[in-house]
Amino acid sequence: MDDFTYDKLKKKIFLDRGFDLDKYGxxxxxxxxxxxxxxxxxxxxxxxxxxxxxxxxxxxxVPLFDAFSVNVTEFFRDITVWQSLRDTFFPQVIAERRQYxxxxxxxxxxxxxxxxxxxxxxxxxxxxxxxxxxxxxxATDIDDDALQKAAHGVYYRESLKNLEKNYPGWFKKYFxxxxxxxxxxxxxxxHTEKFQIADEIKRMVAFKRHNFLIDRAPSQMDIIFCxxxxxxxxxxxxxxxxxxxxxxxxxxxxxxxxxxxIIFLGRGKDYFYPVDAREHIYRKDxxxxxxxxxxxxxxxxxxxxxxxxPV
Ligand SMILES: C[S@@+](CC[C@H](N)C(=O)[O-])C[C@H]1O[C@@H](n2cnc3c(N)ncnc32)[C@H](O)[C@@H]1O
Numbered sequence: 420m421d422d423f424t425y426d427k428l429k430k431k432i433f434l435d436r437g438f439d440l441d442k443y444g445x446x447x448x449x450x451x452x453x454x455x456x457x458x459x460x461x462x463x464x465x466x467x468x469x470x471x472x473x474x475x476x477x478x479x480x481v482p483l484f485d486a487f488s489v490n491v492t493e494f495f496r497d498i499t500v501w502q503s504l505r506d507t508f509f510p511q512v513i514a515e516r517r518q519y520x521x522x523x524x525x526x527x528x529x530x531x532x533x534x535x536x537x538x539x540x541x542x543x544x545x546x547x548x549x550x551x552x553x554x555x556x557x558a559t560d561i562d563d564d565a566l567q568k569a570a571h572g573v574y575y576r577e578s579l580k581n582l583e584k585n586y587p588g589w590f591k592k593y594f595x596x597x598x599x600x601x602x603x604x605x606x607x608x609x610h611t612e613k614f615q616i617a618d619e620i621k622r623m624v625a626f627k628r629h630n631f632l633i634d635r636a637p638s639q640m641d642i643i644f645c646x647x648x649x650x651x652x653x654x655x656x657x658x659x660x661x662x663x664x665x666x667x668x669x670x671x672x673x674x675x676x677x678x679x680x681i682i683f684l685g686r687g688k689d690y691f692y693p694v695d696a697r698e699h700i701y702r703k704d705x706x707x708x709x710x711x712x713x714x715x716x717x718x719x720x721x722x723x724x725x726x727x728x729p730v
Contacts, residue, residue: 424466428452431473436480442632442656443487455486488562489651492532494539494574495581496646497678500698502585504675505543508700512641512673513552522552527640527667529631530648531558534569534624535578538616540644541623542582542589557637559629566626572616573597577609593617631660636667643668647677658686665690665703674701 429440429448440448453463461468472479495501516522524544528537537558544554560566574594576583583590594614631645643664649657661682664674674691676682676699682691691701 421464421466424470428466428470428473431470432480432483435473435477436484437633438484438487439632442653443651444653447651451486451489452483455483458482484562485564488532488560488565490532490562490565492535492647493578493581494535495585496535496539497698498581498585500675500678500700501539501543503695503698503700505547508673508694509543509547513548515671516552516641517549524548524552524554524642525637525640525669526554526556526642527637527644528556528558528624529629529643529645529664531560531565531569531626531644532562533565533574534558534572534626535574536644536646537569537624537626538572538620539582541620542586542593545593545620545623546589554623556624558624558626559631560626561628561630563628566628569624569626572621573613574616575610576612576614579614580609593620631663632656636663638667639669640667640672641669642673642675644675646675647680649676649680649682654685657682661686661690668703670704672703674703675699676701 433439449464452466452469456463456465456469459469459472461472473483513524516524526537526540528540531537537556541556544556548554558569560569579590579594594616596612597615598613645660645664649660652660668674673694674682678699680699682688682699682701691703694700694702
């Protein structure tokens with residue numbers, strides 16, 4: 420294995436585009452690079468040949484970054500998490516927020532991919548949020564294509580299957596079929612039927628391009644979702660982003676991670692404690708439990724101004 424050329428390739432990508440591959444797990448990086456190289460007919464681990472491609476064709480960065488944005492997602496992904504949030508944890512946080520006037524709820528979906536996760540949050544809150552609570556949902560990702568799809572709000576039936584099965588009323592209420600083309604074999608399938616999300620849900624989410632490894636994070640969030648992306652990161656980077664997410668959360672804020680992600684290694688365990696270990700739902704600062712945990716209303720108003728600045 421040619422480690423010297425591999426390092427040179429990583430350095431070139433960093434210098435050209437500021438994309439630091441060392442922040443992601445080495446196995447993941449090599450798998451994604453090899454996947455892209457295979458498309459170009461370059462032999463496995465032949466970093467020298469790929470370096471030449473990058474040196475002679477800057478357009479190569481587009482498919483390369485595509486290869487790194489594994490955008491797999493769906494509405495109500497891991498359904499039991501959403502059931503737990505809907506029945507227990509959203510009502511809990513809402514009740515806490517209503518102790519203060521004016522009551523507001525701020526949510527950040529970090530690494531939102533094409534929007535299925537923040538729209539899932541919006542649908543549930545549309546149904547259960549009392550009218551006296553103002554809501555802000557910020558949804559961010561590094562992938563422009565994914566964000567464009569999110570803004571468009573059109574999805575294949577396949578990505579809506581958990582919603583359709585578990586909350587059929589909401590599926591009917593918030594989605595309209597826009598096209599029903601047949602596949603090459605002449606069949607209508609979950610991968611041919613497309614649905615448009617309702618404007619009232621679309622309006623609830625503000626999408627922005629944001630790299631949570633380098634860009635300034637929003638502040639005073641009541642709930643942060645960062646699901647199914649930390650698994651790709653290298654261990655020391657996970658510690659750094661635990662600092663960042665903890666700072667971005669309001670006191671006793673809630674943090675929801677992916678079902679295969681453990682934040683209890685490294686610094687995560689200093690900041691968060693599980694309130695539903697099975698569903699990977701955490702809260703910040705155990706020592707604040709049972710106390711009046713939110714800053715006074717005046718301070719919240721000052722922070723609310725921060726919200727208007729770009730994340
Ligand atoms: C597998 S998707 C997760 C989508 C959604 N959170 C879910 O669980 O269904 C991972 C997303 O992380 C995004 N991503 C990767 N690194 C990122 C970073 N440093 N900042 C923001 N988004 C990132 C990718 O572009 C991709 O859309």
